[in-house]
Amino acid sequence: MAAEIAERHFGLKGLKGRLASERDQNFHFGPQGQGAVLKIVNAAEPEDAIRFQVAMIRHVKEADPDLAVPLVRLSKSGEALPVIEDGKGGHHLIRAVDYLEGAPFAEAAKTPELLASFGSFLGRLDRALQSFGHVGAHRDLDWDLRKAGRSRARLAAIHEPEAREICDYFITRFETEIEPRLAKLRASVIHNDANDWNVLVSADGQAIAGLIDFGDALHTALICEMAVAAAYAVLDAEDPLGALSFMLAAYHREMPLQPDEVDLLFDLVAMRLVTSVTISAERAPRIADNPYLNISERPAWDMLRRLRRIDPFIAKAILRQACGFEVAPGAAKAAEWLTRNRKSLSPIWGRPLSNHCILQVPFGDASHPLVKAAAAMDVAACETAWQTLCKAENAELGIGPWGEKRAVYAGEMFQSKLIDKVRRTRHLGLDIFADAGTPVFTPLAGRVASVEIEKEPLGYGCVVLIEHEPEPGVTFSSLWGHLSHETAKHLKNGQMLSAGEKIGTLGSSQDNGGWLPHLHLQLVAYSTDDIGPIPGVGEESYLDVWAKLYPPAYDFAGLTPETFHRDGRPGDEIVALRRKTLLPNLSISFRKPLKMVRGEGVWLIADDGRAYLDCFNNVAHLGHTHPEIVEVIARESSRLNTNTRYLHDNMVDYAEKLGATLPGDLKVASFVCTGSEANDLMLRMARAKTGEKDMVVVDWAYHGHVAELIDISPYKYKRAGGAGRPSHVWEAQLPDTYRAPADWPIEEHGKRFAESVARQVEAIRKAGRKPAAFIAESIPSCAGQIFFPPHYLEEAYRIIREAGGICVADEVQVGFGRVGTHMWAFETQGIVPDVVTMGKPIGNGHPLAALVTTPDIAKAFNNGMEYFNTFGGNPVSCAIGLKVLEIIERDRLRDNAKAIGDYLMARFRDMQKRYEVIGDVRGMGLFLGLDLVTDRTTKAYATDFANRVVNLAREEGVLIGTDGPYDNVVKMRPAMIFTRREADLLCDVLDQAFARASAEA
């Protein structure tokens, strides 16, 4: 009969057979390639619905002609839907559509390419349907996912308790969380039944060849299209969410979805399956009649069982990631906040973690004894392997990085719930290995959200979750695992902790699930409202998702990125290259040289990521890489850098501002690039002003590296390689009150030392000449951090001026507020020099230096010869100098130098009581020295001891130096931003170093 109808109405020949269908009767007609399907429509089907299908397919064909959907053929009389009688008085609509060639998707290998092709096919289809509407599309079908709640009524047909629980779980979620949100999502006409028997695959199996059976099409929430298709497409996938991600990403490229839509997808997929299995269960008695209904049921149950084990929050994150959306609301904001604010966080480990000597624990290496022991849960062997490692690498701490692929996760609990037959191997926290009992502190204020003890082997032991909300709208949590059980006694849910407050201590192996004592620190970058179970180990293929949900806690814990990525040549290679390519008399600090790769505030970061507390470099006056200075350099360099022969605001502004910091007539500035240049210019001025050449200098002084300055630097000309004192240079005795003759009354030290200046002037006079100048560092540094006794410079200046010379203060090391009480160290002596030279801190690392003098001397220097300096006074350098001055004032850094300096002096004096070797403690503000002696009576120089202390401090991550003619003075000049916490670290490390060196001595 079908053949006859087909022939009569559509001219179709060659009946090939009947096609399976739930509702209609379908017949396939030849010929190959141009075949058609005759559909005798079920009489129960409303006519509107049929007309809607026909219109829908036509619309799709018009909107996207290449999309393979079965085109509706017209009958011989030009109708799309002719009517036939069935001979029993019934009327049926009939229609013919193109037969699409292709194998069922159900039988195809679901490769990522095919899944993506399916996704884009549906995306294109739904895009085409955006401009389509039809009265027949508004139907009431159980298969409409918006009606999936009806499954509740069908639950009674499911008798097996586990199966019922699964359905109930998803139905409850649907009722409470999904349905209300689904109702608000955008709706359109969708195919609604892209199940894997309705989808056809090309002969090569790589692409979708067509989509058939529009019988369930209707107007509903757009996202249901993907949900229905996915429910079948991923049924036998080992990684259903991965397979769905391939489809979804491709769909989203064609038909962009919204995060709210994607958020419901996981539950909708499950609900499609729930709908299907509950309908089947209800129809069970009738199933024998219609095997089609039952076709995908067992796999549906298997899949439901698997979906039930997956945390919907994680599923949501994975699907959001597939669309390129933020994986969890607020996660990006939290990560961004942490990066931006990492410098303001308190150390989690008492002192900054990166300041420790850290080794990477080789958990990635399955063959390592430590890993073998850990996998076998042999705690004793683990401890031994760990101790051996620490000793070999001289390490204090071990770290296990985030994302590391680990061989140790062998237990059943590490089986993936997301992917079949896959193990979770990637570590999602940061492990820090140290002794049990080590205290840990929260870097940020927070509220204790939970304190639990997991007793099972391989569990966390005591685990604490802290919620942080550092600013409104930024919320994340930190998870602290493997703590001691003692910790749980002191912490309560809801307790508020302030930044730096102790959380607890590391648990022993007995306390912490049988692991080597360590902290598992994991960030949870989403609001705690959403927190379900937090995986500590994750699947490798979802590492990109884990990175966003549980970002590495490196910034949070205070580890530097360099800890994990070493760049450039290794240190020993650089040493060798320096020998070959550079001057051999460039010295290198420390017995074990350091390769520094980055500076940040008071810290210098070495190539292995260790951060060293820089207490020595006075050039980085405001701290290394001060962001405002970096900004000025970048801004001004990108605007103009030229010489002083053009007019520019910066140079005059700077001269004016610098002059304003100085007393008296010191108002005329000259800008140069180095301290040496400033002092060299000073020599020319002194000569121009006085017509003389003889210089009075302080013994052991250093004023610069150029030839004329080596000549006035006893620290150079008297030591190795020096040619001795030139005849125009006269050395005044170093006014070292610590080593002054015992019979000098203390109050006369200034005057008595100044007598040596008078003796030099007398010697010059005897030679028939006059002094050109007297130069003194305001606090001689190379000479050993020597503080002049009161009235010394007053006397010296008087003597020199009376002899016709000028007086010069070398402030290259000590200027710019370092002494705390004053901007310039000479001010502490109550005098006003004729020339002040400045360098080092002036540009916070930028090569800038200056000389400031009086109009009188400037006039004398103006003898007709042009003064030109290619780089000196350029607009960029002057802008930097201006900024440095501004920050010193604005941030009240002199006050800080005074306060921290006083604190350090008090602690040093306390140490002096405990260590005989500390002969003298000297300091003002942040310019400090410890004069070490082997004997407090003879004051013999303890050079070796000083050297040992400096190297021991370096091993502990603190950088200091030695100076003085015998290198016995421990010298410290930390940045002006030094804090009390850093001062404590310096003192603690020094204390330890003195103790160790004393024990060895």
Ligand SMILES: Cc1ncc(COP(=O)(O)O)c(C=O)c1O
């Ligand atoms: C007191 C003093 N003056 C001058 C200089 C020379 O400065 P520069 O090295 O910038 O040429 C130095 C350098 O160490 C110094 O310490």
